[in-house]
Amino acid sequence: MARWQPGAQERLVVAAVDLFTEQGYDATTVAEIAARAGVTRSTFFRYFSDKREVLVAGQATLSRLLAEGIAQAPQGASPLEAVAAGLERASAAMGPVNRDLGPRLKAAIAASAELQERDALKNIGLADAMRDALSARGVPDPTAHLAAELGVLAFKRGYARWSEGERDDATGLAPHALAALEELRTAAGTLG
């Protein structure tokens, strides 16, 4: 096995999700994930601290992109317009592999309390990144808190629709995430 191969991280994620789906999270070992991905165990540990972290690969990147998009939104943008800019930027990093992974990822998480917890913490991390970026733009609390939560909901709902949608739909994640955000904005007007 090569000591380093391009795309090793992505292959490890796909291998892990496949194995979690096939035989369960608890029964899957790091050695099996590495073997399926065609890399050594030590290569696995160059990318991830343990098998659970594979499931939230990209959390740091997503957080950074969401925050960058929010920071770079036009000066007069509303809180939700800034969130939309963050979603657009983060969506651009999500490609066909992320899309194909969606349903299996969802099944693996649904089947493991441990993965549900890690996933919940990931969502809090994404919300915190957006909230900090909104605060840095001068958006006061609790508006920044609320706008960040809407951003996470929109990202999750948009991702679910994108990854469960028709396979011949060539659009990326962005339009789905933005449509979900728009729905939430409308829903916010009907809370009473």
Added chain:
Amino acid sequence: MARWQPGAQERLVVAAVDLFTEQGYDATTVAEIAARAGVTRSTFFRYFSDKREVLVAGQATLSRLLAEGIAQAPQGASPLEAVAAGLERASAAMGPVNRDLGPRLKAAIAASAELQERDALKNIGLADAMRDALSARGVPDPTAHLAAELGVLAFKRGYARWSEGERDDATGLAPHALAALEELRTAAGTLG
């Protein structure tokens, strides 16, 4: 030690939070928690499956009360009015012990990734309970989803203010949770 004592569950929670704060979550054993609470190890396991579950004691009760309050809100109540009814009902179950525990609970959770994850999952559980109760009232998605998230935020923000507030403030949690919900409602109007 008595085989059963009134208030054992509450004492176990207080003992666990105290020990987590004093010596850290990882270093604390079930045996130590039981000893501090003045009960046997087997009494501990009558209430909790492991030491981590102590931190989310009451999640099932809170979920039930939030859902009941929402279900019993007047027929013409808006989604957020129904959520307010849920918050009022759940708040009534939170007494002085819950209040005093707040700052130590917060410190213990902040110091342990494992507890942060369990806490994140607890919040998802509370949101799901409210969302289901709102759906049962005929509130469509994503309004139900959003109103439930606002309910969780209001409960968390209200609890933080209540438990960190002046000790001579004799009011319960309810007014703090309802004030937080009202702030979020106002903030929802400024999202843009």
